[in-house]
Amino acid sequence: MGKALIIVGSRREGNSLNLANKIKEELKKDRITSYIIVPGNQKIHLCTGCMDCDENGVCDFTDDMEKNIDKVLECETLIFITPTRWNLLSGDIKIFMDRLNPLYSNKKLKDKKMVSIAIGSTPKDVYSNNDAVKSLTNFAESSQMNSILTYEFNNCLDFNDILKQEDNINKLIEKIKIITK
Numbered sequence: 001m002g003k004a005l006i007i008v009g010s011r012r013e014g015n016s017l018n019l020a021n022k023i024k025e026e027l028k029k030d031r032i033t034s035y036i037i038v039p040g041n042q043k044i045h046l047c048t049g050c051m052d053c054d055e056n057g058v059c060d061f062t063d064d065m066e067k068n069i070d071k072v073l074e075c076e077t078l079i080f081i082t083p084t085r086w087n088l089l090s091g092d093i094k095i096f097m098d099r100l101n102p103l104y105s106n107k108k109l110k111d112k113k114m115v116s117i118a119i120g121s122t123p124k125d126v127y128s129n130n131d132a133v134k135s136l137t138n139f140a141e142s143s144q145m146n147s148i149l150t151y152e153f154n155n156c157l158d159f160n161d162i163l164k165q166e167d168n169i170n171k172l173i174e175k176i177k178i179i180t181k
C-alpha cells in the first residue's frame with residue numbers, strides 16, 4: 001500500500017487545510033499512511049537558481065526542505081492542494097516545487113503519482129481553477145511524474161466553505177483511495 005504526501009498551499013487554516021485533514025482522516029480509516037506539509041509555515045529558502053543541485057543532487061541550503069525531501073522520497077503519491085491565486089498555484093507551492101529540483105535532477109520524481117487540486121472562490125463556469133490546476137500539472141509533466149488526477153473546488157471564499165461540499169469531497173477521496181491502494 002502506498003503512502004501519500006499532502007502539500008497544502010495556504011497558510012491559513014482554511015479550505016485547503018480542511019480538505020487535507022479530511023483526506024488524511026479518511027485514508028487512515030483504510031490504513032493508508034499520509035502526511036501533511038504546509039510549506040508556508042516552514043522555513044524554506046527561495047531557490048536562487050544556482051544549479052548546484054544539477055551537479056551533486058543536493059541543495060546548498062539547510063532548512064525544512066531536507067525533511068520534506070525525505071517525505072517526498074518516502075511517498076509514492078503526492079497530493080498538491082493549492083488555493084487558486086490569480087488563476088495560478090499559490091506562491092508557497094511554487095517555492096516548494098522549485099526546491100524539489102534536486103530530486104528532478106536525480107530523476108527521483110519520475111513515475112510518482114501526482115494529484116492536483118485547486119480551490120477557488122469563483123463559480124464553476126469561470127476558468128480560474130482550470131488554469132491553477134494546469135499550473136500544477138505542468139510541473140508534474142516537466143518532472144516526469146504521472147499526473148493521475150485533477151480536481152477543482154469552486155465557490156470557496158470563506159475559511160470553511162469547502163466543508164459545505166461534502167459530496168464533492170467524498171468523490172475525490174474515493175478516487176484518492178483507489179490511487180493510493
Ligand SMILES: Cc1cc2nc3c(=O)[nH]c(=O)nc-3n(C[C@H](O)[C@H](O)[C@H](O)COP(=O)(O)O)c2cc1C
Pocket residue numbers: 010011012013014015016017083084085086087088119120121122128129156157158159
Ligand atoms: C491573492 C489572492 C488571489 C486570489 N485569486 C483567485 C483567483 O484567481 N480565482 C479564484 O477563484 N479565487 C481566488 N482567490 C480566492 C481563494 O482562492 C479562495 O478564497 C480559496 O478558498 C482560499 O483557500 P484557503 O482557504 O485554503 O486559503 C484569491 C485569493 C487571494 C488571497
